Amino acid sequence: MPSAPSPSALSPFTLAVDCGGGGIKASVLDEAGTLHAAPVRVPTPYPLPPERLVGTIADIAAGLPPADRVTVGMPGMIRHGVVVATPHYVTRSGPRTAVDSDLVARWAGFDMRAAVEARLGVPALVLNDAEVHGAGVVSGTGTELVLTLGTGLGSAMFDGGRLAPHLELSHAPLRFASTYDSYIGQTERARLGDGLWSRRVRRVVDGLRPVFWWDRLYLGGGNARQITPVVLDRLGDDVVIVPNQAGIVGGVRAWSLGA
Numbered sequence: 001m002p003s004a005p006s007p008s009a010l011s012p013f014t015l016a017v018d019c020g021g022g023g024i025k026a027s028v029l030d031e032a033g034t035l036h037a038a039p040v041r042v043p044t045p046y047p048l049p050p051e052r053l054v055g056t057i058a059d060i061a062a063g064l065p066p067a068d069r070v071t072v073g074m075p076g077m078i079r080h081g082v083v084v085a086t087p088h089y090v091t092r093s094g095p096r097t098a099v100d101s102d103l104v105a106r107w108a109g110f111d112m113r114a115a116v117e118a119r120l121g122v123p124a125l126v127l128n129d130a131e132v133h134g135a136g137v138v139s140g141t142g143t144e145l146v147l148t149l150g151t152g153l154g155s156a157m158f159d160g161g162r163l164a165p166h167l168e169l170s171h172a173p174l175r176f177a178s179t180y181d182s183y184i185g186q187t188e189r190a191r192l193g194d195g196l197w198s199r200r201v202r203r204v205v206d207g208l209r210p211v212f213w214w215d216r217l218y219l220g221g222g223n224a225r226q227i228t229p230v231v232l233d234r235l236g237d238d239v240v241i242v243p244n245q246a247g248i249v250g251g252v253r254a255w256s257l258g259a
Helices: 050-061 100-106 113-118 127-133 180-184 186-192 194-212 229-234 246-256
Strands: 016-017 023-028 042-045 067-075 077-079 083-084 124-128 143-149 153-159 216-220 240-243
Touching: 016 113, 016 127, 016 246, 023 050, 023 143, 023 246, 050 067, 050 113, 050 143, 067 113, 067 127, 067 246, 077 124, 083 113, 113 124, 124 127, 124 246, 127 143, 127 153, 127 216, 127 246, 143 194, 153 229, 180 186, 186 194, 194 216, 194 229
Parallel strands: 016 067, 067 124, 143 216, 216 240
Antiparallel strands: 016 023, 023 042, 077 083, 143 153
């Protein structure tokens, strides 16, 4: 009798890694997006040259079930798996600390996808973390914008379920502050408190609406759940709060959304 098909033949298993400024989360999921291991989280180590991030991902993977492929979401401008620029990982001790010029040089042009594939021995997909987050929540209909509220501001745009070229909206200048990152990032939320910070989030949403004319806006990331109920009621019916877990689930869907 023929042998039974292997689990990999029935469903490719994906190691999904969500790399943030403060922590790195990962799990293994099947094709349906079902977790096959409890999510693992480790603090993001600093200083963080490329090889150390690759090694950290490999260490996490060693403690999880085997996977057939890996998706890595990380902050910054990523094109075709190559890092153009990354904001947090070029600092000496993490977000809002001094930038290390040597780390800037080591990260610029680093082929993260090739490095992860070589280290783990499976195909890899490396995207901006907001793009992976968005892959986990978009409906695939119309123009959909994803904003992630965490250490800073992440963004991704989808049209008909297809991923648009990435824009580092977080670094666009604002009249109120130097950038969107410094206006609604975690440092300002901690300083202002949730009430005043939530009002800033509303101002950002109202200001971006006539720029993008989205059909739906998704607000995710670790701080989205801190938006106050009063502000939530005023954001509009086209704005949806989504769970931070989307950064893991999106690791599966990203492979089929033109990412």
